[in-house]
Structure formats: structure tokens, C-alpha cells
Amino acid sequence: TAGTLGAAEYRWLNSIVQAGDETTEAADIKPTAVTAMTPEQGRQEAHQIRERLFKMKNTDPLWGDLSRQLVQCERYAMAV
Numbered sequence: 001t002a003g004t005l006g007a008a009e010y011r012w013l014n015s016i017v018q019a020g021d022e023t024t025e026a027a028d029i030k031p032t033a034v035t036a037m038t039p040e041q042g043r044q045e046a047h048q049i050r051e052r053l054f055k056m057k058n059t060d061p062l063w064g065d066l067s068r069q070l071v072q073c074e075r076y077a078m079a080v
Contacts, residue, residue: 042076049073 005013037045049070056063 037073037076039077039079042073042078046070046073046077 049066053063053066053070
């Protein structure tokens with residue numbers, strides 16, 4: 001009635017969200033090899049990452065990794 005949740009309710013709702021989150025499976029996948037990108041590949045990859053970041057909250061566990069990947073892709077895109 002007060003419009004607030006207790007800790008138990010919050011944990012319960014959070015577990016439901018995580019169970020339905022498709023991106024959590026990708027968190028366990030680590031790249032096996034790092035390869036250089038062409039500037040065009042960097043632009044395309046950066047665009048795809050930006051789209052993913054736009055759709056998620058900054059509290060998502062993947063947010064930091066995707067942000068770092070975006071910076072790397074932007075560097076390739078600029079051919080630095």
C-alpha cells in the first residue's frame with residue numbers, strides 16, 4: 001500500500017527478471033582469441049553494441065563489459 005518493496009520481495013522480483021533475461025547466458029562466454037578488426041568492422045560492431053546498451057539498464061552485469069568493448073571497437077573504427 002505504501003508503494004515500497006521489502007528486501008524479500010525485491011530479491012524475489014529480481015530472481016524472476018534474471019531468470020527471463022536472455023543476456024545472462026552470454027556473461028559466462030569468454031572470447032578465446034582476440035583478433036584485430038578493420039575500421040568498417042569496428043564501426044559495425046560499435047553500432048551493434050550501442051543498440052544493446054541502449055536497451056539495457058546501466059545496472060545490468062554486462063553493462064561494464066559492453067562499454068569497454070564499445071571503446072575498443074571505436075578505436076578500431078578510427079584506425080587508432
